[in-house]
Amino acid sequence: MREIPGESIGEFTAQNLSIGLSLGYKMNENLSIGMTGKFLFEKIYIDNASGIALDLGGLYVKDKLSLGLVLSNLGSMSDLKNQATKLPSAVRLGGSYNFDLTGISSKLTVGVDGYKVFDGGKFHANTGAELLYKDFLALRVGYQSGYENKSISAGIGLKYKAFSLDYAFVPYKYSLGSSHTITVGTNF
Numbered sequence: 001m002r003e004i005p006g007e008s009i010g011e012f013t014a015q016n017l018s019i020g021l022s023l024g025y026k027m028n029e030n031l032s033i034g035m036t037g038k039f040l041f042e043k044i045y046i047d048n049a050s051g052i053a054l055d056l057g058g059l060y061v062k063d064k065l066s067l068g069l070v071l072s073n074l075g076s077m078s079d080l081k082n083q084a085t086k087l088p089s090a091v092r093l094g095g096s097y098n099f100d101l102t103g104i105s106s107k108l109t110v111g112v113d114g115y116k117v118f119d120g121g122k123f124h125a126n127t128g129a130e131l132l133y134k135d136f137l138a139l140r141v142g143y144q145s146g147y148e149n150k151s152i153s154a155g156i157g158l159k160y161k162a163f164s165l166d167y168a169f170v171p172y173k174y175s176l177g178s179s180h181t182i183t184v185g186t187n188f
Contacts, residue, residue: 017041020055032059040077042085049085051077064098068113090117094126107132122146128153135159140168149173162187 017040024034036055042048053075060067070092077085094113101108108131115124128142138157144150155168168181 012045013043014045015041015043030060030062032061033057034059038075040075040087042077042080044080047081049078049080051075051085051087053087065095066097067095069093086119088117088121089119090115092116101131105134138166149176 018038020036020038022034022036024032026032034057038053038055039050040053041050053073055070055072056074057068057070071089072092073087073089075087077087079085092113092115094111096109096111099108099110108129110127110129112125112127115126124144124146126142126144128140130138130140132138136159138155138159140153140155140157142153142155144153149172150170153168153170155166157164157166159165164183164185166181166183166185168179168183170179170181172178
């Protein structure tokens with residue numbers, strides 16, 4: 001914790017939780033739509049807030065090209081202590097292209113997207129690549145523009161049948177440390 005730039009005067013913890021359930025529907029051979037309902041929880045020091053939100057999206061796939069559009073965080077949160085918590089409702093538009101690397105039993109996916117929060121904030125352009133080996137091991141790297149304190153990210157993923165385990169690492173500038181994100185998923 002800092003009141004002005006300089007030495008830290010103390011520490012506190014912050015926790016965030018999002019639990020969601022997603023549904024998708026294939027409209028035709030190339031177009032799918034989906035939605036995710038989410039329960040949200042955040043805690044900063046001893047104060048907490050909770051709420052619900054909805055994400056809506058569409059995906060168009062033709063051969064090795066994919067294009068998507070998402071409206072996210074449409075919902076509300078309860079007050080955190082005496083302060084209203086406004087969800088960052090946003091729009092994201094992006095695309096990706098797959099390259100088959102049959103010589104090494106792999107697939108390379110390269111993607112780019114743009115992200116904008118409705119109520120202000122900068123436009124962010126993001127790029128990334130994933131090398132997927134034998135549909136089991138994924139190595140990932142990315143770059144995010146428009147942020148003052150972060151740019152590069154990296155990750156690894158494991159996939160077995162309908163289960164997945166993913167890890168992402170994002171280093172921050174200005175002595176803010178790093179974030180580590182672990183995701184466990186399944187398809188049914």
